[in-house]
Amino acid sequence: MHPPSGAPTSPLFSIRQTPHSGRAVFATQDIPPDTLLWRASDLTLAVLLREYRREVCGHCFSYEHGRDLSTRDRSIGFSFCNDTCAAAWRHSAGEIGIQAWTAVEKLVKHRSKEDDEMVYPDQARPKPAAIATAWDTVGAQASLIRVAREGERDQEPNVPNAAGVKVTKQHRRAVQKALLNPLRPDSLAFFVSGLLWHYNRPHEWSHLTALAPDPTPYHSFADLAAFTQTYLHLLCVLPLPLLALCAPDTLVALSRHDGHNSFGIRSLEDDGAEFFGYGCWPGASYFNHSCAPNVGKRRVGREWEFRSCGMVGRGEELCISYLSGEERGWSKGRRMGVLRRNWGFESLHASLLIQ
Numbered sequence: 001m002h003p004p005s006g007a008p009t010s011p012l013f014s015i016r017q018t019p020h021s022g023r024a025v026f027a028t029q030d031i032p033p034d035t036l037l038w039r040a041s042d043l044t045l046a047v048l049l050r051e052y053r054r055e056v057c058g059h060c061f062s063y064e065h066g067r068d069l070s071t072r073d074r075s076i077g078f079s080f081c082n083d084t085c086a087a088a089w090r091h092s093a094g095e096i097g098i099q100a101w102t103a104v105e106k107l108v109k110h111r112s113k114e115d116d117e118m119v120y121p122d123q124a125r126p127k128p129a130a131i132a133t134a135w136d137t138v139g140a141q142a143s144l145i146r147v148a149r150e151g152e153r154d155q156e157p158n159v160p161n162a163a164g165v166k167v168t169k170q171h172r173r174a175v176q177k178a179l180l181n182p183l184r185p186d187s188l189a190f191f192v193s194g195l196l197w198h199y200n201r202p203h204e205w206s207h208l209t210a211l212a213p214d215p216t217p218y219h220s221f222a223d224l225a226a227f228t229q230t231y232l233h234l235l236c237v238l239p240l241p242l243l244a245l246c247a248p249d250t251l252v253a254l255s256r257h258d259g260h261n262s263f264g265i266r267s268l269e270d271d272g273a274e275f276f277g278y279g280c281w282p283g284a285s286y287f288n289h290s291c292a293p294n295v296g297k298r299r300v301g302r303e304w305e306f307r308s309c310g311m312v313g314r315g316e317e318l319c320i321s322y323l324s325g326e327e328r329g330w331s332k333g334r335r336m337g338v339l340r341r342n343w344g345f346e347s348l349h350a351s352l353l354i355q
């Protein structure tokens with residue numbers, strides 16, 4: 001099979017279609033223990049949960065046992081372990097990225113913490129038709145906000161813009177109304193991070209869209225509504241060059257392709273007990289899950305390393321564990337529950353699910 005866009009390539013393995021678990025990685029030769037199979041440095045989008053933004057470096061994700069980091073940039077709302085990381089972050093965000101994070105930080109800073117919660121009681125996940133309807137429902141308000149924002153480009157107030165549309169009270173009211181809705185800072189960060197990556201590296205968008213999609217990426221109807229509201233919030237504040245990209249197609253694609261492919265960003269000590277956020281590295285997303293994995297994964301700063309654990313024979317499927325620290329010790333039933341909920345499969349790979 002032709003390697004999917006952005007997929008890893010190596011003389012050690014190839015990617016093949018399987019009958020029941022999508023594409024998977026197979027050893028093309030005998031591999032000795034502890035062989036470096038792949039290093040993924042292709043971070044696309046990353047969310048550092050707001051509650052950890054003072055303690056976890058916004059660039060390399062290092063963490064000093066809960067101590068506040070020394071370099072804090074209040075305007076963008078991130079902290080860094082040193083000036084080098086701060087400079088690297090600014091370089092990869094670019095000028096428009098810095099403007100975008102500054103605008104979002106300004107919006108979030110003075111709002112109460114109550115909007116921050118992401119609680120997903122065991123509710124039905126919205127199906128694709130309901131998802132399409134929810135995004136259509138905010139379409140009219142989004143159009144009004146766009147006109148109001150595009151008005152900022154025009155030199156003369158109250159004069160029709162290049163498209164012949166005059167900004168009126170109705171447009172400005174749509175902005176005010178959107179800004180009154182509760183904010184979800186981590187959803188704002190998810191979209192901003194993804195949009196900036198798309199803006200800064202347009203030729204790599206297909207690396208994300210090549211990943212196995214999750215057709216029902218929203219945990220509940222409340223979650224879906226929060227994302228559509230987040231879209232409106234962003235339309236109100238993002239720098240103008242990002243407005244064209246900030247559209248339902250792009251935002252839904254981010255959720256659909258991140259859903260089953262992101263990796264938790266966890267503390268490196270204490271077996272990852274602290275969950276700081278998550279990110280998507282497309283090159284790392286072709287390994288399937290096994291509860292008895294033959295590949296170990298380790299985060300090294302902004303990269304992931306994948307190494308064989310034990311001898312792997314030619315033709316064997318290379319699998320990692322999707323479960324984190326304590327989950328690995330759970331009963332088979334509980335592990336299957338997590339895999340079903342978070343990754344959408346019933347483990348047809350039963351042979352790989354140890355009892």
Ligand SMILES: C[S@@+](CC[C@H](N)C(=O)[O-])C[C@H]1O[C@@H](n2cnc3c(N)ncnc32)[C@H](O)[C@@H]1O
Nearest residue numbers: 021022023212260285286288289343345348349
């Ligand atoms: C990170 S992707 C792995 C690559 C994926 N198979 C593909 O075709 O791109 C995760 C998805 O792969 C599938 N998958 C991974 N491990 C599996 C397993 N043990 N049994 C069945 N499906 C699995 C599930 O659909 C899961 O949501």
